[in-house]
């Protein structure tokens with residue numbers, strides 16, 4: 111059996127083609143933190159993470175410290191059979207950032223692929239050759255929207271970031287996007303926790319009154335206010351998605367029990383890796399809660415894992431997998447609103 115004998119990490123910079131802004135942050139480049147694993151039979155693989163202090167609270171310093179002090183100890187000297195059982199035995203319970211655990215889990219799945227002589231795609235059970243993705247319209251001035259849409263004509267579903275603009279401006283932005291993108295386009299709204307319950311209900315009522323066809327409203331209010339999502343859902347005809355409110359199976363159970371959500375947004379960096387993300391998917395399927403696979407603005411490896419999970423578990427849905435579209439040096443390929451596998 112393969113044994114892990116060494117772990118190391120390093121940071122590399124990945125420039126973005128254009129800046130990415132939401133109500134929580136604005137970034138122009140990524141610092142991707144690689145976590146490398148070496149085995150006694152000479153295999154070397156790595157997983158990746160990024161800091162998202164405004165979203166998960168995980169800083170680059172904390173992630174690197176977790177690699178250094180905790181994950182190295184948890185991994186070195188351990189026999190490896192497969193990623194999920196290794197994760198459950200040695201990683202799930204230790205106290206680290208989820209972003210660090212996720213990088214270790216990516217590396218373990220890569221190791222499983224090498225050890226078993228399969229591709230990562232086969233290991234994750236993905237049969238799809240491409241997966242549909244939306245594309246983000248970042249938080250912006252209304253005057254910029256035509257230019258942003260003109261740069262995204264290959265996509266047909268838009269995730270629109272809104273924030274602290276006044277209600278009239280919010281609605282006007284969506285109205286303009288609907289006019290330019292056409293009746294068939296999908297419009298998803300993500301205020302990233304910037305709104306109150308009342309604002310969310312008003313926005314929903316206004317956009318419904320105008321027939322603007324919002325596919326879903328994602329995490330409009332503070333992550334901790336799970337009951338608030340239920341209030342919005344009850345008072346509006348718009349579907350509600352939880353993103354920052356959904357990290358774990360316990361969050362899913364709570365949101366479902368409160369009737370707070372129509373959909374959840376699953377991201378490996380929130381949940382702590384591929385293994386826990388797959389566990390959340392399994393539970394969501396049992397509960398009948400629809401799920402979408404998303405990513406942070408992160409490196410290719412994490413995005414590829416998300417694409418493969420989406421392709422394996424909900425291949426016919428349009429997920430939120432456009433993060434690599436923003437990167438200057440990505441190997442992932444987008445065409446006609448699909449990302450190739």
Ligand SMILES: [Mg+2]
Nearest residue numbers: 300328329353
């Ligand atoms: Mg979101």
